[in-house]
Amino acid sequence: MSHVHLSRVNRGWVLRSHDHLSAHDVDAALHTVRSSGGGSVRWFVFEPTDAEIASAERHGLRADAPLLHMRCSLPLVADHRVAEGFVTRPFRPGVDNAAWLEVNARAFADHPEQGDWNEEVLVEQLAEPWFDAHGFLLHEREGSIAGFCWTQVHDHTVAHDHGRSDAHDHTHTAPVGEIYVIGVDPAFHGRGIGRSLTIAGFAHLAHRGLRQGMLYVAGDNTPAIALYESLGMTVVRRDHVFVGTIS
Numbered sequence: 001m002s003h004v005h006l007s008r009v010n011r012g013w014v015l016r017s018h019d020h021l022s023a024h025d026v027d028a029a030l031h032t033v034r035s036s037g038g039g040s041v042r043w044f045v046f047e048p049t050d051a052e053i054a055s056a057e058r059h060g061l062r063a064d065a066p067l068l069h070m071r072c073s074l075p076l077v078a079d080h081r082v083a084e085g086f087v088t089r090p091f092r093p094g095v096d097n098a099a100w101l102e103v104n105a106r107a108f109a110d111h112p113e114q115g116d117w118n119e120e121v122l123v124e125q126l127a128e129p130w131f132d133a134h135g136f137l138l139h140e141r142e143g144s145i146a147g148f149c150w151t152q153v154h155d156h157t158v159a160h161d162h163g164r165s166d167a168h169d170h171t172h173t174a175p176v177g178e179i180y181v182i183g184v185d186p187a188f189h190g191r192g193i194g195r196s197l198t199i200a201g202f203a204h205l206a207h208r209g210l211r212q213g214m215l216y217v218a219g220d221n222t223p224a225i226a227l228y229e230s231l232g233m234t235v236v237r238r239d240h241v242f243v244g245t246i247s
């Protein structure tokens with residue numbers, strides 16, 4: 001089953017493939033998950049077949065909101081205005097970890113997969129070869145982190161795998177700049193911080209020479225989709241998502 005990609009992502013598992021999977025493929029992949037201790041599973045499928053839907057049901061996986069892939073040309077045509085009293089600065093590994101984890105948990109309280117990140121997961125991500133502190137921007141007010149925009153560059157010579165379903169695309173196309181994680185502390189929602197951070201993140205990527213921007217967003221995340229569409233991003237692909245726990 002060489003076309004099946006099963007990876008550990010943070011504390012869960014991600015299953016994806018470039019072709020449709022047979023019942024046998026799915027059984028084998030989930031058997032691997034089970035025999036390696038089990039855990040939460042997210043399976044990304046583009047236009048699932050009846051056989052894939054049946055396999056998901058058989059393993060107790062349910063359909064979650066689809067995953068949208070959104071893209072834009074860089075540089076964005078948008079003014080970068082930071083709300084009064086807020087400053088923009090890069091993340092400082094080791095210094096900002098605890099404060100960032102708290103804001104991340106609050107921003108993603110409804111999305112445990114991202115909101116449950118702990119020090120260990122963060123440190124692992126900060127040690128990735130692609131990590132660049134200058135591409136991990138914070139908006140801060142009076143010493144408190146109000147929001148963050150963490151970018152990542154996908155170079156066509158490097159095959160990244162952080163659990164999303166189109167790493168394959170990146171290996172054969174021009175480099176793409178991704179907004180990897182973006183969040184605003186709920187105490188600061190609705191004040192233009194998310195907009196300013198998105199623009200700052202893509203401006204950083206454009207400055208690094210990237211001409212294509214992208215991000216992934218859950219299809220039920222209305223505020224985020226409205227924000228990205230208002231900045232000219234468009235949905236280029238929609239993956240079905242099956243989720244569940246394998247024990």
Ligand SMILES: CC(C)(COP(=O)(O)OP(=O)(O)OC[C@H]1O[C@@H](n2cnc3c(N)ncnc32)[C@H](O)[C@@H]1OP(=O)(O)O)[C@@H](O)C(=O)NCCC(=O)NCCS
Nearest residue numbers: 107182183184189190191192193194195217223224226227
């Ligand atoms: C998405 C998010 C970053 C927006 O941050 P924010 O600072 O509240 O957003 P802004 O004040 O900059 O608003 C910018 C635009 O977002 C959209 N928006 C924001 N909140 C919205 C809401 N509740 N409903 C609909 N649209 C909304 C609007 O288009 C808004 O533009 P407008 O003010 O001209 O109407 C924030 O809601 C958040 O952190 N959510 C949780 C984490 C998350 O989902 N991250 C994105 C993962 S891809």
